[in-house]
Amino acid sequence: SSGSVVLVGAGPGDPGLLTLRALRALNEADVILHDRLVGAGVLELARRDAERIEVGKQAGQHHTTQDGIHALLLQHARAGRRVVRLKGGDPFVFGRGGEELEFLRAHAIPYEVVPGITAAVACAAYAGVPLTHRDHAQSVRFVTAHCQSSRDTLDWAALAQERQTLAVYMGVAELGVLQARLLEHGRAASTPFALIENGSRPEQRVVTGTLGNLAERALVHAVRSPALLILGEVAALASTLGWFGAPP
Amino acid sequence: SSGSVVLVGAGPGDPGLLTLRALRALNEADVILHDRLVGAGVLELARRDAERIEVGKQAGQHHTTQDGIHALLLQHARAGRRVVRLKGGDPFVFGRGGEELEFLRAHAIPYEVVPGITAAVACAAYAGVPLTHRDHAQSVRFVTAHCQSSRDTLDWAALAQERQTLAVYMGVAELGVLQARLLEHGRAASTPFALIENGSRPEQRVVTGTLGNLAERALVHAVRSPALLILGEVAALASTLGWFGAPP
Structure with missing residues (x-):
């Protein structure tokens, strides 16, 4: 079975600013690749047994590169999983969401986008x-x-x-x-x-x-x-x- | 008892793009003053017995003026009701939300704002x-x-x-x-x-x-x-x- 990716905007941190579509995607996810800045309250709303992987960046600390994020998306989607790529704010406003979709398209991974409150x-x-x-x-x-x-x-x-x-x-x-x-x-x-x-x-x-x-x-x-x-x-x-x- | 107003962004029409806070406000509303462009699917998510008042504008048709909207907000809030002012998109991006809050502040009506997907x-x-x-x-x-x-x-x-x-x-x-x-x-x-x-x-x-x-x-x-x-x-x-x- 073929996996897929939902690129989801988590909004600014307050779980109340998630959209209903974002909540549904979190409920259906097998794997969640999330930025560090996504609030703990947001992650608590996700499916309990979803695997959570932090890929965020922090100055001076180890972090996952953009290429590393792409590789993780591909690996989990090719394993047939429903992947949520969860970003703070909106994925298309200073979120590099475009680059991730270009990568997914190039590798024929199906995706959807859920906008967020920037x-x-x-x-x-x-x-x-x-x-x-x-x-x-x-x-x-x-x-x-x-x-x-x-x-x-x-x-x-x-x-x-x-x-x-x-x-x-x-x-x-x-x-x-x-x-x-x-x-x-x-x-x-x-x-x-x-x-x-x-x-x-x-x-x-x-x-x-x-x-x-x-x-x-x-x-x-x-x-x-x-x-x-x-x-x-x-x-x-x-x-x-x-x-x-x-x-x- | 004192009424209040929640200025809510309904997003672009798809009910799935409502935020959880917007949904809660719609569930608790006594009165909903909504723009014409707010989708029917969004209004269906509101409390069943909430009064719905369309105040939207449409070219060439009768519409409520901005002063008329202010008067309605004041009237219902002063009657002790929980008023939701529901706007398409986000109330602060080309939504005249600022003008409505200035009016409410001048009349000492308490309010909150729920941002929406613009x-x-x-x-x-x-x-x-x-x-x-x-x-x-x-x-x-x-x-x-x-x-x-x-x-x-x-x-x-x-x-x-x-x-x-x-x-x-x-x-x-x-x-x-x-x-x-x-x-x-x-x-x-x-x-x-x-x-x-x-x-x-x-x-x-x-x-x-x-x-x-x-x-x-x-x-x-x-x-x-x-x-x-x-x-x-x-x-x-x-x-x-x-x-x-x-x-x-």
Whole structure:
């Protein structure tokens, strides 16, 4: 019998943000290859006797390479198993899901995709920050700035434009560079931000300020990963519309 | 006893893309104020005796204004009811959720927000189009082009930049204008697109092509709303990675 892979977005960590389809896939799985960041509460919802394999990455520790993940997917699917490849957030937003599907297609392994709530959408909801707003933002852009090469290829002039919201998936260490480059390219120092640590989790914290004091505020409040940055006029609404966890 | 409002994203229509939290809110609701576009399958999952009120908009027909929606939210919450405000997709991505929360906050009505799978994320998953990709797109931008004023305020030069994915929430009628403006501002006519009609629903269709023939291809295939446009190098992957519904 032929195995298959379901590429599943687990959302930001709160098991309540799993979709019904994701839950069903977890209930039917023989093997679950999951990223390290997928919450324990999510994994508890899976079939009790499913094999769980952590393939996540962590700075400075042993981790499974992307090729290693591909090999595991192939091995388990060829053994006739129902494999769930479980990723934090959504698999197609900074999740390398496309690369995994290209590999599966090339090896004729059948697959499906279950979208998930990506961090920007979850953090916005739980911080009370609408990503778009009739008066303030006609578009929203999801950007990552995790590594040097991604920062070098970004079009900073376009990112610095007004009337758009930026949702930045990044490490806290990169905030200083981001602040400097956006200011250099003309985004106003008065542009509000909301920096959301552990978004949607009970320990969520929201730090607010303006682009001019972004890195300083993050340092003062000792913000740590996972954190998501929302930059733009809408971020100012966190102070009035926030409803979850401690006030900003 | 004091009522409350839960602002819930229903996702793109497939009930399987509801989150567990959304399902719980629907089970506990006394009143559900829902947009017209929320699928019947989603509403069937709600508490049987909940009052359902359609407040959606449809061109040329009677509809509830935004002020009318606010008034209904206030009336039912003040009557002590558990109100669910159910929106298609995610309430904070082109959903005017921010405006509704500002109104509720101003009237001291307690609320929560449950994020949903927004159309771009759902359509990408079901069409096999990763929104970001290591080799092709370092960022993704969600844009709407539904009305003249939104088109006039868009920064077309920034939208025309390479190496980013555009996910455009729009009516099919606006495709010609979008095509012309992006070409004028220098986006290559060879840029691939995937136009997804009824994304994630059994009747999903995906029409592919390049920016140079976008409006023509939509016309030839008689694409109708709801449709979502994904423009960028990643859209070419629909042909190889597509897995749901008829091949493009």
